[in-house]
Amino acid sequence: MSELITPLNDKAERTRVSRKRESRRRLVWRNFDTYLLLVPGLLLLLLFKYVPMYGVVIAFQDYNIFDGISASEWVGLEQFRKLMHSSEFMQVFANTLLISIYKIVLLFPIPILIALLLNEIRFTAFKRTVQTIIYMPHFLSWVIISGLFMTILSPSDGFVNSVIQWFGGEPIKFFMDNSVFRSVVVFTAGWKEIGWNAIIFIAALASIEQEQYEAASIDGASRLRQMWHISLPGLLPTIILMLILRLGIVLDAGTEQILTMYNPTVYESGDVIGTYVYRTGLGKMDYSFSTAVGLFNSVVGFILVVSGNWFSKRVLKRGIW
Amino acid sequence: MHIHKRTFGDWVLDIFVYGFMIVLGLITLLPVIYVFSKSVSSDWALVSGRVNLLPVGFQIDTLVNVVTSHAFSRAFVISVIVTSVGTLLSILVTAITAYPLSKRHLPGISFIMVMFIFTMLFNGGLIPNYLLIRELHLINSLWSLILPAMISVFNMLVIKSYYEGLPEALEESARIDGARSYTILFRIILPLSMPVLATIALFYAVGFWNDYFSPMLYINDPALKTLQLHLRDVVMENDTANAINKSADDLMNMSPESIRAATVVASTVPILLVYPFLQKYFIKGVLIGSVKG
Numbered sequence: 001m002s003e004l005i006t007p008l009n010d011k012a013e014r015t016r017v018s019r020k021r022e023s024r025r026r027l028v029w030r031n032f033d034t035y036l037l038l039v040p041g042l043l044l045l046l047l048f049k050y051v052p053m054y055g056v057v058i059a060f061q062d063y064n065i066f067d068g069i070s071a072s073e074w075v076g077l078e079q080f081r082k083l084m085h086s087s088e089f090m091q092v093f094a095n096t097l098l099i100s101i102y103k104i105v106l107l108f109p110i111p112i113l114i115a116l117l118l119n120e121i122r123f124t125a126f127k128r129t130v131q132t133i134i135y136m137p138h139f140l141s142w143v144i145i146s147g148l149f150m151t152i153l154s155p156s157d158g159f160v161n162s163v164i165q166w167f168g169g170e171p172i173k174f175f176m177d178n179s180v181f182r183s184v185v186v187f188t189a190g191w192k193e194i195g196w197n198a199i200i201f202i203a204a205l206a207s208i209e210q211e212q213y214e215a216a217s218i219d220g221a222s223r224l225r226q227m228w229h230i231s232l233p234g235l236l237p238t239i240i241l242m243l244i245l246r247l248g249i250v251l252d253a254g255t256e257q258i259l260t261m262y263n264p265t266v267y268e269s270g271d272v273i274g275t276y277v278y279r280t281g282l283g284k285m286d287y288s289f290s291t292a293v294g295l296f297n298s299v300v301g302f303i304l305v306v307s308g309n310w311f312s313k314r315v316l317k318r319g320i321w
Numbered sequence: 322m323h324i325h326k327r328t329f330g331d332w333v334l335d336i337f338v339y340g341f342m343i344v345l346g347l348i349t350l351l352p353v354i355y356v357f358s359k360s361v362s363s364d365w366a367l368v369s370g371r372v373n374l375l376p377v378g379f380q381i382d383t384l385v386n387v388v389t390s391h392a393f394s395r396a397f398v399i400s401v402i403v404t405s406v407g408t409l410l411s412i413l414v415t416a417i418t419a420y421p422l423s424k425r426h427l428p429g430i431s432f433i434m435v436m437f438i439f440t441m442l443f444n445g446g447l448i449p450n451y452l453l454i455r456e457l458h459l460i461n462s463l464w465s466l467i468l469p470a471m472i473s474v475f476n477m478l479v480i481k482s483y484y485e486g487l488p489e490a491l492e493e494s495a496r497i498d499g500a501r502s503y504t505i506l507f508r509i510i511l512p513l514s515m516p517v518l519a520t521i522a523l524f525y526a527v528g529f530w531n532d533y534f535s536p537m538l539y540i541n542d543p544a545l546k547t548l549q550l551h552l553r554d555v556v557m558e559n560d561t562a563n564a565i566n567k568s569a570d571d572l573m574n575m576s577p578e579s580i581r582a583a584t585v586v587a588s589t590v591p592i593l594l595v596y597p598f599l600q601k602y603f604i605k606g607v608l609i610g611s612v613k614g
Contacts, residue, residue, distance in 0.1 A: 024428050033502040034421045038433065041418030041472055048453070048469040049440040055449025114345070117338045126339070132600060133346045139592050139599055141531035143549050147556040147585035148352040151359060157370045157578070159355050191349065203608050222330050256534050260557060274447075281448045282538065294446030302443045 059292040072288075079292035089276070089293065095182075096272040099253040102186045104246055110194045112239060115201035116231055120223060134195025142192075146260040149188050150175060175261060178269040185261065185270060189254055200242065201235055208234040237316055244312045248305035251297050273297050353589070359582035360384055367579050383565075383575055387583040390566040395544070396551035399463070400530060403547060407467040407529040412522045414471050416514070419480040420506050441474050447538075454539055465539035466547070470528065476521045479606060483517040484510060520606040523599055530592070548588055555584045 028035070059079055061072040083089050114134070121127045137145065152159050153174040161171040174184050208230065216226050255274025262270040271279075273293060281290030313319040355374060359367060363378030371377050387393055421427070422434055444450075450469070459465035487510065495505050511518070533549035540546060546554075554560040561577040564584050592599075 027426075028428055031424070031427055031502070034424060034427065035429075037417050037502060037506065038421045040414050041477075042433070044414065044468070044472050045437060045440065048450075048472075049444065050436075052445025052449035052453050053443070055445050055452060058449070058452075117341055120334065120338045121342070126342070130342045130346055133349050135600055135604075136593075136596060137349060139527060139531075139596060139603075140589060141533060141549055141552075143533045143552045143556060144585060144589055144592075147552065147581065147588075148356050150556060151356045151578075151582055151585065152352045154578075157367070157372075159351075159373060162370070162373065191352075195345075195349065199604055199607055222328065223334055224330060259537075260533070260553065277447050282451065287448050287452070291446060291448040294448060298443055298446055305442050 056291055056295050056298075058288050059295045061288055063288040063291075065287075075288075079289050080296070082289060083292055083296065091268070092271050092273055092276040095269060096251060096253045099182055099185055099258075099270075099272060100250045102182065103189055103253070104243075104250070106186060107190045107194060108243065108246060110190065111198035112201050112235065114194065114198040115205055115235070116227055118198070118202060119205045119231060120227070131195075135199070136195075137192045138196035140192070142257050142260045145188055145192055145257075149184070149191075149261075153184070175263065176265045178266055181262070181266040181270045185254065185258060188261070189257060201238060204235050204238040205231060237318065240316060241312060241318060244308040248308045249301065250304065251301050356582050356585050359579060360586040362579070364576055364579055367576055383579050383583040384587060386565045386575070387580060388587050390564055392543075392546070392551055392563045393548075393584065393587065396546050396548045399545060400548040403463055403466050404526055404529040406463075407470065408522055408526045410467065411471045411473070411476075411525045412518060415473065415477050415521065415525075416480055416511060416518060417506065418472065419477050419484060420502070420510060422477070423481045423484040437474050437477065451538055460539055461542045461545060462539075463545060466529070466532065466535050470525075470532070470535070473525070473528075476524055480514065480517055480521055483514055487513055516605070520602040523602050524606060527592075527599065527603075552584060552588050555581055 055069070058069060058072065060074060060076060061069070062075045062078075063069070063072045067073075118127060118130065121130075140148075153161070153172075155161055155171045155173045155176075160174075165171060172180060174180055212230050213226055216230060221229070251273060253272040253274070255272060255278070258270055258272055258275050259278065262275065274297075277290050277294045277297070280286045280293070309319045351374075358372055358374060358376045360383060361379055361381055362372045362376045363380050364383075366372050366377035422430060422437070424430055425434075454460060454465050454469070459468070491509055491513075492505055495509055500508075531549060533547070533553050536547045536550040537553065540550060551564075555564045559577060559581075561580040564580050565575060
């Protein structure tokens with residue numbers, strides 16, 4: 001738009017700019033039918049993504065349903081002050097970080113290991129079978145997975161507790177005990193996704209040139225050394241990129257997962273930001289406070305992803321966008 | 322040919338690798354097998370705690386009873402409707418939207434692209450979404466499960482990058498012949514993009530089928546419960562009385578435990594039946610997405 005305001009003294013310059021603008025307009029006009037195809041998608045985007053973004057203003061209000069956004073009282077940062085002084089929120093925030101960090105530290109390396117080990121298997125039928133089995137849980141919903149694990153971990157007659165009792169131990173109430181609930185959450189998350197998450201590393205390994213292994217083999221390098229000196233370095237860029245992506249969603253400790261697993265007894269250890277937003281918002285109808293918690297979550301998440309991508313582009317010359 | 326002599330180290334490595342994979346596979350299968358065994362074991366075996374891993378006193382009455390129950394069959398039909406209508410509309414809108422966005426030389430397209438990508442990074446959150454659905458009077462409407470999920474930006478990016486890989490020349494000749502964009506899209510681009518569209522359609526279908534979160538938020542009419550929501554009631558709320566084809570006899574003969582196991586199994590089977598397709602197409606999709614997305 002700046003060319004509209006800047007006075008143009010040079011006549012030639014003026015014609016050049018106006019011709020450029022002219023050609024842009026003609027380009028738009030000639031491709032009008034192409035732009036029309038954007039309409040349905042854009043309408044859905046505006047209605048279901050951007051309208052809710054506008055909706056976050058209720059985090060700065062004392063919103064009630066009858067007055068709506070237009071007539072509810074504005075309270076500034078009151079909700080955020082409440083949030084910072086809520087010991088309940090601090091607990092929830094700590095739980096979120098703890099569960100997320102456990103998930104990253106314990107579960108992030110396993111798919112890499114799986115990919116490295118699968119790469120060593122020459123017996124194709126076996127390899128295929130293993131892959132088919134370990135990708136399967138990815139397609140099961142969290143409700144089903146909760147159902148599976150509540151059955152196998154049941155304190156009264158579940159398989160795991162039968163084994164524990166057989167060895168003379170006391171049965172563990174996995175879904176009722178604050179000292180083990182987080183482990184259940186981390187384990188089941190791993191059960192669902194470690195196989196699936198290996199795919200990206202398996203593909204990266206497949207793109208390493210076979211000659212490198214042959215050369216190393218002729219030089220007498222053992223397979224373990226080849227794994228360490230060829231496979232692992234070949235995976236490194238993918239590993240770093242995936243880790244950055246993973247760190248970007250550190251505040252999502254698995255809301256949908258935990259909502260199918262927790263109960264009031266384990267709020268102390270298992271209540272995370274997402275589940276807390278759900279309960280305060282839709283349970284207690286405290287819309288403004290809940291939106292403030294959600295907004296805090298979105299903003300931190302946004303900063304993490306954007307800075308992660310910036311870092312990745314600088315260091316790896318490779319980003320998500 | 323160079324034959325590598327197997328050293329002692331190779332043997333150890335192989336034993337470790339195969340052992341690791343077998344253990345991993347067993348851990349993955351164990352919960353599924355166990356719940357299956359529970360669902361087909363007789364009730365006296367369950368109550369006396371005799372079912373360990375394999376079925377004891379085989380029966381399928383509980384499964385049949387659960388599947389034919391009003392609540393289950395109704396929820397199943399609702400889920401089939403939501404999944405098929407949702408997938409069809411989603412793939413259509415996503416495939417259409419991706420086309421103009423693949424024309425990066427057109428003015429304004431890169432800005433609109435930023436608008437799409439921004440929604441991957443930032444969202445309004447739960448409550449504003451809920452209030453919007455209520456404002457639109459979509460609470461207790463199946464559209465609340467479909468409309469907000471219709472455009473996944475990730476899926477759109479995958480399709481867009483596929484379009485960008487198609488040869489320009491095909492389109493240009495059609496354009497010279499005076500074809501309009503929608504003709505080019507529907508006659509040339511879409512037929513050529515069938516592999517990626519099939520993959521993305523499956524992404525959507527699994528998403529719709531497995532979603533329990535939106536139904537939990539937006540649906541409270543029992544007649545509109547999806548399968549996942551029904552399952553959630555049975556698993557989380559122990560609402561087993563509604564989960565069987567009710568008669569006084571049945572309720573007497575079946576423990577809540579076995580009803581729960583049977584409902585879980587009955588909801589898992591449809592996914593396992595189509596799993597071979599899912600595996601094949603999903604892996605392709607993940608790889609396209611990771612290379613370019």
